[in-house]
Amino acid sequence: MKTRVYSLIAAFCLLGGAVGAQDFREDPRYGSDPASREQNVRILNFFNDAYKAKEYGQATVYLRQLIENAPKATQNLYIRGVEIYKSKALGAQSLQERKMYVDSILWFFDKRIEAFGNHPQRGEAYLRGEKAKAFLAMMPADRERLFQFFQEALHEKHPLNPGLAVTYFNSVVESYRLDDVTPEQVIDIYERLSQRLAGCESPERAEAMKAIDDLFASSGAANCETVEKIYRPKYEADPGNAKLIETILALLRRGNCSSDFYLTMLEKYYAANPRPDVAVQLASLFQEKQEFGKAMEYLRIAIDNETDPAQKTNFMLQGAGMALSSSSYREAAQFARQAIDNDPNNGLAYFILASAYAGGSGSACSGFDRQTAFWLVVDNLAQARRLLPADDPQQSTISQMIGNYSANFPKTEETFMRGLNPGDSYTVNCGWISGRTVVRER
Template identity: 25%
Template structure:
């Protein structure tokens, strides 16, 4: 039978034999931050060394000690992973070899994977992997797109806004390359807009809400550019959204805006949404939406009535000018009163005097005036007044110059000729007042 002293000696001997292993274990092996014994010293030395070189931007010198830390002490810090990605992106940028650049991309993805293993944040880091892969290796767009989708599945309503912007960009590229379907493009938009809507509603500050709105506008712009945004694809998607929240104000605003932007105002969904919106919030925008409904139905009286309501409620001068212009266009298009069209166009100019379009409208109204003048000569003088307006349009607004020049060329052909003017004692270059409701003083031209 062993004595107590013998047992103590045996235990002490086992401990001594185990001591070298305990004194020299890496962090990757024992789960500690730095490891133990000599390995912990080695980890700390290399950590200090790489950080010093990194601060000096000596990345070629920093990368060797960084690799030691990465491989042997993976729990040492999150910053170690951030610095590693930064350095390999710089190596990627400076490399001339395609093969070498792809190896750097793979290394960056591996850094993200190890960071996930030891520091979690899998949803966010999967998104960062997807963004970097999309930007660094365009030929791997599908792989990047799948990573971004996976990250949204993981984070759902907590998904950062940048993910949706990148997801839609990669989706657009794949859609244009026929790698994803129109339905999938629509579903991407539906997913992004649903979560962004939620995030806007639950933003903790105005600043955050505004950031989400900017991202939402980008998502809508990408969707628009894709060509997948048609009434046929949008209406089923938005009908479902309408049925889920038919009296939710922000939901109705978004549906109305999207349908208007994609020219789906003839749909029943647009009418229902616009009516609900106006009942909940009788604003300039909701009145305008109903005006557009009745234009599509060719109910001109109601359309004009809602335009006038929108004008009363609107406070932005540029928007008021647009409403007046559209009213004037309605009257011209429906053979309404040209004099009233001119009145609305002049009202638009009061709100926005640098816009040439109202002058185009006035010129067209003059040229289209029926039953004008007592004789053939007087009837043709309306074209002098019309052409004056076209010249005025391009003088105040260069963006309408091409349109104005075409109008000038068209209507100058109908000026009176010298023989007609001779009988009325009218000479070229003289002042002449075009009569009737036009009442415009101009110069005689043949």
């Protein structure tokens, strides 16, 4: 009798009982009555001995008896059961045999969820995630069941596990590359996971979002044509859906799209969110389409409504660069002068102003007046060289331009005929190009 009691106590302690050994006959976890509890604890002891000896055939017999008769005895039953059948699955000689063992692993997870689904740390959400990962390791080619298990684990009723979301989406992308899922499915899953992560408070959220974004970008599923094919009908059916428009824009941006559809979506978004940064995006898109009038319209709106001085200067410089690229030299100079007024130490603004004067001098005036315009060109280039960092890539261009335009200064006889001497103060009046400078000769 003593031997049996000691054996029962040993089994109970090995499994980490929460009550004293003398009380196991009163613990409902081990059965419905004292006799069955005593029997089940004895089987626990037998199971432990067989498990440690790696006599898995006998161990599984005890294991299934315990799960049937004392399913809440301890989570170790299920953990060791999964370990046993993982070992069997890895040694399987055929796919059919492997499937059989994997089904047993799934059974252990399901039974553990039934018994311990309400556990505060390792409850249903955790166990469904472990089940999905175990199936991924054992049967990655069975995509239908794999995705089912991940979807169950990531169901909205469970707190989101960011790492599990990344693992799932990685499997989705791999399946897409093997032509097992469609681009529509990849986009749909990406959209749903992104929305869940956006509302997740886990410290792993940002890292998971980046990983999923990177996977999505590299998948090739979200190309511009596919996004438009999927979402244009949805938009046309519900053109006032602001959330849908935001989703479409996010997908099109991810694909670096600049299509007419993207432009339409951005204009719709701007109508509801007239922010300066969105106006600048529209300006850039219309510039790409060479619709400079529309581009300038949006850019001026952005400048007028921007409150941050640094950002306002950037918008002015963008406008100056846009006008310069379309040979609108007078407009480029206007934007550049505004930028200088806003930030007198902006070297790039002086460089653009010099370029605008140089480009526009041929049409604004001619002869001696044009030559005097080059004094202003060089003045602004010199100021740009002084303000820009020494290692700025524009420095070499500026030095070359100063040399070129200095070579076009008036000759000595031309200044002499006009009663001008080097160093004299001079006001340039070359059409729209004007300013105070000093006389120089070549």
